[in-house]
Amino acid sequence: xxxxxxxxxxxxxxxxxxxxxxxxxxxxxxxxxxxxxxxxxxxxxxxxxxxxxxxxxxxxxxxxxxxxxxxxxxxxxxxxxxxxxxxxxxxxxxxxxxxxxxxxxxxxxxxxxxxxxxxxxxxxxxxxxxxxxxxxxxxxxxxxxxxxxxxxxxxxxxxxxxxxxxxxxxxxxxxxxxxxxxxxxxxxxxxxxxxxxxxxxxxxxxxxxxxxxxxxxxxxxxxxxxxxxxxxxxxxxxxxxxxxxxxxxxxxxxxxxxxxxxxxxx
Amino acid sequence: xxxxxxxxxxxxxxxxxxxxxxxxxxxxxxxxxxxxxxxxxxxxxxxxxxxxxxxxxxxxxxxxxxxxxxxxxxxxxxxxxxxxxxxxxxxxxxxxxxxxxxxxxxxxxxxxxxxxxxxxxxxxxxxxxxxxxxxxxxxxxxxxxxxxxxxxxxxxxxxxxxxxxxxxxxxxxxxxxxxxxxxxxxxxxxxxxxxxxxxxxxxxxxxxxxxxxxxxxxxxxxxxxxxxxxxxxxxxxxxxxxxxxxxxxxxxxxxxxxxxxxxxxxxxxxx
Amino acid sequence: xxxxxxxxxxxxxxxxxxxxxxxxxxxxxxxxxxxxxxxxxxxxxxxxxxxxxxxxxxxxxxxxxxxxxxxxxxxxxxxxxxxxxxxxxxxxxxxxxxxxxxxxxxxxxxxxxxxxxxxxxxxxxxxxxxxxxxxxxxxxxxxxxxxxxxxxxxxxxxxxxxxxxxxxxxxxxxxxxxxxxxxxxxxxxxxxxxxxxxxxxxxxxxxxxxxxxxxxxxxxxxxxxxxxxxxxxxxxxxxxxxxxxxxxxxxxxxxxxxxxxxxxxxxxxxxxxxxxxxxxxxxxxxxxxxxxxxxxxxxxxxxxxxxxxxxxxxxxxxxxxxxxxx
Numbered sequence: 001x002x003x004x005x006x007x008x009x010x011x012x013x014x015x016x017x018x019x020x021x022x023x024x025x026x027x028x029x030x031x032x033x034x035x036x037x038x039x040x041x042x043x044x045x046x047x048x049x050x051x052x053x054x055x056x057x058x059x060x061x062x063x064x065x066x067x068x069x070x071x072x073x074x075x076x077x078x079x080x081x082x083x084x085x086x087x088x089x090x091x092x093x094x095x096x097x098x099x100x101x102x103x104x105x106x107x108x109x110x111x112x113x114x115x116x117x118x119x120x121x122x123x124x125x126x127x128x129x130x131x132x133x134x135x136x137x138x139x140x141x142x143x144x145x146x147x148x149x150x151x152x153x154x155x156x157x158x159x160x161x162x163x164x165x166x167x168x169x170x171x172x173x174x175x176x177x178x179x180x181x182x183x184x185x186x187x188x189x190x191x192x193x194x195x196x197x198x199x200x201x202x203x204x205x206x207x208x209x210x211x212x213x214x215x216x217x218x219x220x221x222x223x224x225x226x227x228x229x230x231x232x233x234x235x236x237x238x239x240x241x242x243x244x245x246x247x248x249x250x251x252x253x254x255x256x257x258x259x260x261x262x263x264x265x266x
Numbered sequence: 267x268x269x270x271x272x273x274x275x276x277x278x279x280x281x282x283x284x285x286x287x288x289x290x291x292x293x294x295x296x297x298x299x300x301x302x303x304x305x306x307x308x309x310x311x312x313x314x315x316x317x318x319x320x321x322x323x324x325x326x327x328x329x330x331x332x333x334x335x336x337x338x339x340x341x342x343x344x345x346x347x348x349x350x351x352x353x354x355x356x357x358x359x360x361x362x363x364x365x366x367x368x369x370x371x372x373x374x375x376x377x378x379x380x381x382x383x384x385x386x387x388x389x390x391x392x393x394x395x396x397x398x399x400x401x402x403x404x405x406x407x408x409x410x411x412x413x414x415x416x417x418x419x420x421x422x423x424x425x426x427x428x429x430x431x432x433x434x435x436x437x438x439x440x441x442x443x444x445x446x447x448x449x450x451x452x453x454x455x456x457x458x459x460x461x462x463x464x465x466x467x468x469x470x471x472x473x474x475x476x477x478x479x480x481x482x483x484x485x486x487x488x489x490x491x492x493x494x495x496x497x498x499x500x501x502x503x504x505x506x507x508x509x510x511x512x513x514x515x516x517x518x519x520x521x522x523x524x525x526x527x528x529x530x531x532x533x534x535x536x537x
Numbered sequence: 538x539x540x541x542x543x544x545x546x547x548x549x550x551x552x553x554x555x556x557x558x559x560x561x562x563x564x565x566x567x568x569x570x571x572x573x574x575x576x577x578x579x580x581x582x583x584x585x586x587x588x589x590x591x592x593x594x595x596x597x598x599x600x601x602x603x604x605x606x607x608x609x610x611x612x613x614x615x616x617x618x619x620x621x622x623x624x625x626x627x628x629x630x631x632x633x634x635x636x637x638x639x640x641x642x643x644x645x646x647x648x649x650x651x652x653x654x655x656x657x658x659x660x661x662x663x664x665x666x667x668x669x670x671x672x673x674x675x676x677x678x679x680x681x682x683x684x685x686x687x688x689x690x691x692x693x694x695x696x697x698x699x700x701x702x703x704x705x706x707x708x709x710x711x712x713x714x715x716x717x718x719x720x721x722x723x724x725x726x727x728x729x730x731x732x733x734x735x736x737x738x739x740x741x742x743x744x745x746x747x748x749x750x751x752x753x754x755x756x757x758x759x760x761x762x763x764x765x766x767x768x769x770x771x772x773x774x775x776x777x778x779x780x781x782x783x784x785x786x787x788x789x790x791x792x793x794x795x796x797x798x799x800x801x802x803x804x805x806x807x808x809x810x811x812x813x814x815x816x817x818x819x820x821x822x823x824x825x826x827x828x829x830x831x832x833x834x835x836x837x838x839x840x841x842x843x844x845x846x847x848x849x850x851x852x853x854x855x856x857x858x859x860x861x862x863x
């Protein structure tokens with residue numbers, strides 16, 4: 001019995017996001033107009049019935065490109081969040097091996113957190129030479145420390161819990177304690193952590209791509225669409241800048257809301 | 267001074283996302299408080315004592331279902347009047363010591379209480395100092411942060427905050443909890459002294475023994491109901507003058523008496 | 538005495554972290570598939586013969602094993618020599634110094650605005666959960682927390698510079714004017730939009746954090762007790778709320794200097810503001826290794842000092858963390 005009123009909109013947000021995801025992922029089949037197709041008679045056309053969000057300088061439909069870009073963002077973001085969470089979990093478990101390991105993990109976390117995210121992203125993208133894989137790795141590597149710090153604190157509290165002490169005293173191996181006590185305790189946190197990482201990962205992927213060190217320029221990524229739009233800002237082609245960003249905002253916002261609902265629910 | 271007639275309180279709880287149900291936490295509670303009197307409300311935890319205190323002050327959050335009539339100084343005590351009188355005529359000495367703001371020194375907290383009670387700004391600081399001195403807090407205690415105070419000192423700061431308001435009705439919620447006997451007596455004596463000034467004191471406690479030395483009237487509560495209101499003097503000997511079996515059983519169960527324990531069935535019958 | 542010992546330990550930790558940052562960034566650079574000689578040459582890549590390439594490699598030690606190169610770089614670093622940036626044709630320390638002077642105006646004013654406004658909005662929103670003001674402020678905070686900084690910068694640029702013409706389109710001063718000839722008013726005029734963007738985005742974090750603190754306070758025994766004394770919500774927010782929420786807000790805003798700097802990179806790029814952020818992007822895109830390393834170290838120092846200040850401030854101000862004076 002709880003006094004507090006539960007949040008009722010979680011269900012609707014979940015539904016909305018499910019629809020959004022299905023729409024984005026199936027956009028390539030739903031749309032007759034593929035993101036790359038050029039309409040030479042309609043270059044830099046403002047939004048109209050033919051082209052809902054207008055077209056770019058090569059006559060490519062912005063609606064199709066935005067949807068494709070968003071689905072790309074979601075794909076890259078989810079992979080990055082997944083890898084980031086796995087690294088965080090691995091590092092947190094490593095920290096439980098002993099005080100030396102713990103100190104090492106803490107130092108790595110501090111080091112990565114002391115460099116601004118974007119600079120570390122630039123460095124890693126530079127090291128890997130750009131491209132989709134580089135972006136996924138870079139985002140994963142920059143985002144795990146916060147989650148790892150959380151998990152580590154959580155597990156450290158557990159270390160002196162009576163049932164763990166009992167388990168060790170009863171002669172269970174370190175591996176047993178890891179697998180049957182620590183890991184199950186950390187997993188729910190990991191799910192929430194991954195969900196929280198997801199919107200951040202998408203935003204950082206877009207930022208990196210916008211700066212020109214991210215995804216391959218031939219792909220219709222949101223960051224590239226916006227970087228492209230920068231060139232036509234002063235010529236009045238506002239739709240190029242407004243719509244892809246708005247789409248990104250909506251996706252990130254709904255994911256962010258969903259993850260915070262999950263966090264409260266767990 | 268204060269009369270409570272047939273007060274019933276229901277609070278909501280949620281069985282699922284959509285289903286809201288109401289739990290009755292106070293049922294048909296009636297009490298009468300007179301000036302110059304310490305009236306003790308005694309009950310186990312979950313009896314609804316603290317909720318009663320918060321309902322009297324109008325501190326319970328919405329949504330709630332509250333019926334019955336409250337009258338204070340011969341006028342109905344409505345929600346609007348509660349808001350108006352809180353801190354001026356009605357004062358609360360809260361149960362928990364973390365009601366003190368950990369970031370504020372004692373004298374400042376008391377002076378805030380004073381200015382909320384209507385003291386002028388310059389006057390509030392002096393009034394606070396006097397109130398704290400009255401409760402035997404020295405200069406260091408006045409300038410201390412709550413974590414630097416002992417339990418008894420913190421309790422006396424809370425009492426000073428109620429005292430500085432010159433309220434006519436003081437509700438003390440478990441003031442004796444967690445104190446050693448000496449400190450406890452100091453706090454209880456302070457409450458008795460407030461009653462001697464002509465104020466009404468509603469003393470909420472789970473321990474009958476703490477209430478009896480200073481209370482004139484005792485009301486026993488169990489699971490949101492008033493079991494019995496009796497004179498403190500009725501708790502004497504075997505408690506033969508007590509009207510209900512529950513009160514007698516409680517009285518006899520005290521360590522100083524027979525340590526009498528009823529069997530479960532008997533206890534259920536008397537309850 | 539204890540404080541000195543703690544501070545010394547923290548400073549040591551900071552030094553250790555900085556060394557680690559140096560190791561990590563240097564190894565990342567070494568990992569890069571981009572040929573250091575090509576990077577050094579830039580567009581003149583095609584005009585150089587193999588013999589000349591060999592000479593370059595020998596001169597800058599590109600052929601040596603990474604550990605030796607790292608030792609060489611670290612040795613120079615300890616003497617205060619960060620190397621030469623080939624994009625700007627200047628010593629790296631000079632580039633960072635000049636650029637940071639411009640960025641600090643942007644960062645400093647945005648930081649101040651973010652902290653003050655974010656804190657005020659958080660306190661107002663948290664004072665009464667579910668009120669109209671709270672809903673407006675929370676919606677704003679959730680929206681901007683999900684907004685890409687560079688996109689907001691573009692929108693503001695589009696609205697205020699292109700359509701309304703109130704603010705300049707780019708840079709830190711009129712094009713073709715030497716920077717020392719630019720008046721303070723012109724400088725500020727060029728700063729308005731970047732600062733506004735950075736602040737609008739940054740406020741969300743502080744606001745949500747302060748709001749959460751206020752909600753916790755408003756549901757605590759402290760607030761109930763204050764209500765029982767006849768205090769209004771605003772009285773509680775003013776007297777208790779500000780004390781309880783200000784230190785966490787300040788700590789958070791000092792600890793999020795990294796995010797602020799990240800935002801400034803994107804925003805300087807959109808507004809073509811010639812600060813450190815723009816230099817970072819240029820260094821990354823044009824493989825200016827010494828500059829990239831220098832900036833990574835410099836910003837790590839900047840962020841770590843922020844964290845250090847946040848920790849120290851907390852220990853100094855919060856009375857609960859101080860020893861009871863006998």
